[in-house]
Amino acid sequence: MLKGVETVAAKIDWTPMSLAALLTGRDKKITGAAIGVVSDLPCSLLDRIGELNLDSGDLFFAWEIASLAGRDLGFEKQRALLLLILAVQAMSVEGSTRLPLAESGHFNRILKDLQADDAEKAVIRVILGEAEKACDNPSDSGLAGIFGKPDHYRPLIFDHGCLYMQKLHAMEGRVGKLLKARITSVTMIGAIKPAVDEPEAVTLEEALREVFATPPTVGFVQAGLDEQQKLAICKALSGRITVISGRPGSGKTSIVASILRVLARTGRSLLQSVALAAPTGKAADRLRQSVTGQLAALEGAAEADLWLIDNCPPSTTLHRLLGYSPRRDRFWHNERNPLAEKLVIVDESSMVDLAMMDQILRALQPEARLILLGDADQLPSIESGAVLRDLCRSNVATKEKQRVVVLEKSYRAREEDSAGKRILEVAAVINEGRFPGEAGSGSALATRRGVSEILFEGVEHLMPGDEYQRAAFLTRWYELLNSRLTDLNERLSVTYRSGPAGFDPENTAKLKEVLDHFEQFRILCATRMPAGGAGSEEVNAWFFRRWLEHLKKEGLVNGSPHYLLGEPVLMTRNDYSLRLYNGDSGLVLNVVVESVARQRPAEPMAVFPRSGSFVAYPIEALRGRLDPAWATTVHKAQGSEYENVAIILPTVHVRPLTRELLYTAITRAKKSVVIVGPQEILNQGLKHSLERASGLADMLG
Known part of the structure; x- marks a missing residue:
């Protein structure tokens, strides 16, 4: 008892x-x-x-x-x-x-x-x-x-006419109080002055003028920062909290890079107190890669920019930033032991639940600045709360008390990238709850009656007549995955070597090619559980059987192993001792680990990217925390991007299938999306919006 x-x-x-x-x-x-x-x-x-x-x-x-x-x-x-x-x-x-x-x-x-x-x-x-x-x-x-x-x-x-669990009521009240204190406190731009011990430092106004005149353009078609981006940068430097919401390609990363460039000009010591963070390891890596990529692509970079490229703040997960201890189930940083950082930038904030936002706010020093980046139209966090959405819907987003900037334009697709443009167009229509292709929608959703008609460009909708046609699509996807890398079997049969210092440059380059290949393709499902062949577990089981047959035919496997060479895998729980986090994706490959003392025999290991290189761990060391990842739920794919995405709809409507889920799934793709499922199920998903009952928006009003 x-x-x-x-x-x-x-x-x-x-x-x-x-x-x-x-x-x-x-x-x-x-x-x-x-x-x-x-x-x-x-x-x-x-x-x-x-x-x-x-x-x-x-x-x-x-x-x-x-x-x-x-x-x-x-x-x-x-x-x-x-x-x-x-x-x-x-x-x-x-x-x-x-x-x-x-x-x-x-x-x-x-x-x-x-x-x-x-x-x-x-x-x-x-x-x-x-x-x-x-x-x-x-x-x-x-x-x-x-x-x-x-x-x-x-x-x-x-x-207020509602019933709460006590713990959630206390947490929501605390988060509302801490957010409100930050919203109502404004530090004027002029308060940030050039560092007196850095003669090369300039005033904030001068730094802004220079950065606005030479914006990053990598991957974008814009000629300069638009007015909303400039507003977001100024607000981020003038208040204790700023919320920046925008769909993929709206220029959120450009804002982060520009803020860092401003700080590099006003005082480089300021950059030592900047933290870049995200809810998952994969999202944190993407943030780092995007920011450093934009900095590296600057044309005519100034001396401050060159210095910043070599000294860009690293990115990390929120749990690691806050010092989470799994053994004690608590965070090292809190109101009694706050973070040293004076500026904390959190990407993919739609994934941040109420409990994590509570920890972030309690760990910040009163004078520290918090910048929340994300897409409020995406799926909210798995756990309780929808903090980013509540902030964007509250009175904080009004002109009188604006701490929220919503980016309306998208710069992801170049003029010649018609497929990328169609993805964004369809996503925008779905976000409005309309069916793509209906009169007045202005979007191009190509309907395919058969698997052979699929081109894997833009957004296509395959309406399978029966389960055999769904299986035919999975076969087509499987063949596409195998054909895009001509020497795939050779790359899977080779043994990769990891020495005391990790993988050498040659092995790292080879690993990057094969992992990048598998990261180009992802099947997304509404649910993990069985759903008439459309749950991620069911799809993964189908690919496992097909891949096992292929490997046996090629002589690359004996018996019936639990994990196969070349099988994509996904961490389902955090492992802080190994620095692997929920949502991290990798690949099973043959690896031999060499050390000064001894050399272990080659064995299938899970290989994960980390800070420009790779790490490998025995499968047994990760058992119970590792799932196959030919297919994942849409929730698991948040914070990730893929070249090609397939969305497998269930045969009957399930509660997780909502407008937000469809929007999030489609915006994971850069080149092609194939929606597989009956039109009536797609229509039902579009009609259902995910509504969460929360008092936070009212508290902030």
Whole structure:
């Protein structure tokens, strides 16, 4: 029972001791009552809990909270209370921070999902009414031990017509307070002065003038920074928080590079207190590569730019920046031990959940500046909260209090890149909830009736008539993947050598070619779980079987290994000791590790890119944290880009399939997108927008 007490304490932020005191002497009674209530629940509800991504632990946790009301509540009310708590939990698992209690919307939907009948809904309403009264008169009801007002410390909190878990309510309030303090505090541009001990330093106005006159242009068609980009740069240097939202190719990286160039001119010592970070290792690497690539492509670079190229701040993951300790499950940096950095730039901020934003804000010094970059129209974080979207929708985005800059233009596609332009056009139409190709959409979505018609250019929609045509598409994709690198079998059969200092330049160059090849192609799915052949696990299983047949035919494998040579892999959990992070992608290759003491025999190892080189780890060392990555969920692909993307739609509508998911999936591609699935399923996805219930936007207004 103590383990259950600790579980409840961890989830609602109470101490185990206080809960133990409440539950002392009632272990057997609680367990017996729980069995009575739970065993009386219909099997369909127990199944439905799984479909809502809740498990038996969540059910036990809900009962533990419900039991705090005491035994006098009565069977019907106990069961209704249990359903209500499960509803709040289900909203949290979906990514919301609260459950709105209005009759329409989330409340009715969640109760319907939990299969509550009209009688149970009526009892739940009675429970809510009694609970609100109990908040004012705690002695009148056992519900006072469960429900409270915003200034109370209870498992469930009433606030603004919504019901929160206490931990999320406290966290959302803290984040709102910290954000508001930053929003209302403005440090004027003139406050940044040239460093007195650096004679080459210039004023901020002079630095801005010079940087605006010589913008980076790598990969872009623009002749200079547009007005919104200039506004974003100035705001980033004049306030304690700036939010910059824009779709892919809108010039967010140009803004980061320009800010660093300004600081290199006003005082190089300032750059030593700049941190570049992102939620995942892959996104952090992309940020570093994009920024350094733009700096290296500057025409007629000034001396300050040349210095910056050699001294550009490194990028890192947010967990590493904040000093997360997996053993202690806490962060080294917080309000008592803040970050030394005076400017923190976070890319892919749409992936930052409420808990991580809480950690970032608490770890910043009061005078430090925070710049959040991202695309507010993309999928929000997997965990609770949609901070970037809330910031962009709040009063902070108004002209009177503007700390948000939305970039409208896109510079990703050159004039001759018609395929890239079509991808952006279709993405824009989908973002508006319209079907690409309909009258007035202005976008070109090419419809393909058969697999042989696919050109792998722009955006194409294959409407398979049956599962065999979907399999035919996977076969075509498989053949395309194999044909784009002519000596693929030779590259897979070779043994790569890693010495004490890692891979030498020759091996590094070879590894880059083969990993870059596999990173050009990615299949994206709405869900990981089985979905009529359209879940990422099902697609990966199909490719595994096909690839195994190929390797056996080529004599590159014996038996039935768990991972195959040339198989793309993805980290599913962080491993801080190995500096591998959730979302990092690599490839299985034969590697021999040589050291001064001994040489290990060659074995299949997972090879990952790292800071311009590569690292290799034995498969066994990563077991349980490694997944195949021929196909991934769209969520896992956030922060990544691929030349060619295929989106496999399920045969029936599933809840994760939303407008935001489709928009995010399409914008992962640079050259081609193939959407595979029925038009009615695509239409249903376009009609469903991902709405998260959150109070943050209202707090910031």
